[in-house]
Amino acid sequence: MAAKRSEVECWLTDMDGVLVHENSPVPGAAELLQQWRDQGKPFLVLTNNSIFTPRDLSARLRSSGLDVPEESIWTSALATAAFLKDQMPGGSAFVIGEAGILTALHEAGFIMTETNPDYVVVGETRNYSFEAITKAIRLIGNGSRFIVTNPDATGPSTEGPLPATGAIAALITKATGKHPYVVGKPNPMMFRSAMNRIGAHSENTGMIGDRMDTDVVAGIEAGLHTVLVLTGISDQSEIQKYPFRPNEILNSVADLVSHEPVESEL
Incomplete structure (x- = not known):
């Protein structure tokens, strides 16, 4: 059973739309990260983007005014590597992707x-x-197993949407008839591998995200306390489309910054 906010001892948080928005920090993000450090609460910043290494992302966040060390960042690339290492230690792969x-x-x-x-x-x-x-x-036609880091069909850019991993995976599926195993959100494995990284347990871990279809559903399936913020993709009309609800809906992470825990359960 997901904890109440006052019982949360470890936090997982999405990055884009939650802590940063187009490379600008979301108001309250720096204060929340500092609050977790002051309280000694383990946390990881998660992203489905597999292009960048944690070092790259740490530098990007630092340039946005947020201090997140690389060991506090968990990407779909790291989750995929952890999954494959567990499945087949010392295995081999043909990779379409970048440094991450x-x-x-x-x-x-x-x-x-x-x-x-x-x-x-x-x-x-x-x-x-x-x-x-x-x-x-x-290679897939010849028997190689098909793995995808994340299912996102498009990604954002200043010019508009870009085709992303899910779109390319769909092309390969169409050509091979083989469906991939997807490691990133909304697969709750992404959260479980993150919790393993910081020694957390679902009973006392919270997840903050901005998407109902990835962050919230995966958080619910992983048994976490789920917090949806309205600084990214989802708004109230988007929330109504889904048959599930997060534990909390907040305007932004600034609502989590406090000197005393304040309960606002739905």
């Missing part, structure tokens, strides 16, 4: 190969190549 997933798999002991890999792993990239997608389709 490549570094994570290398550090998990995986070998990158184009010859009969155990897995084809598709992650986020801004440089999808027809040649690489063709290779992935042929």
Whole structure:
């Protein structure tokens, strides 16, 4: 059973739309991070984006005015690498992706190969190549297992939406008839692997997100105390579309900053 907010001892929080919005910090984000540090509460900042390494993301957050060390960042790339290491230690993979997933798999002991890999792993990239997608389709057709870091069909940019991992995965599925195993949100495994990283338990862990279809549903399925903030994707009309509810709906993370815990359960 998910804890009440006053019982939460560890926090997981989404990054974009919760702590930052288009590289600007959300008001209250820096204060909340400091509050967790002052209270000695373990926390991880989560992102479904698998392009960047935790070091990259830590630097990006620092430039936005938020102090988050790289060991406090958990990406879908790290979750994917942890899952594959558990499934097949010392395995091999053909990867479509960038530094985030490549570094994570290398550090998990995986070998990158184009010859009969155990897995084809598709992650986020801004440089999808027809040649690489063709290779992935042929390898999966020959028996390599199909893994995707996250299901997001599009990603944001200043010019408008960009095709993302889920869109490329759909293309490969159409060509092969094989559906991937998706590690990132809304798979609750993303949260379970994050909790393992900081030694947390679902009974006393909270999750803050801005999306009903990924953050909240995965948090509920993982048994966490779920907090939806309205600084990102979801608004009240979006919330009404779903048959489930978070434990709390707040305007922003600023509502979590306090000197004394204040209960506002739904």
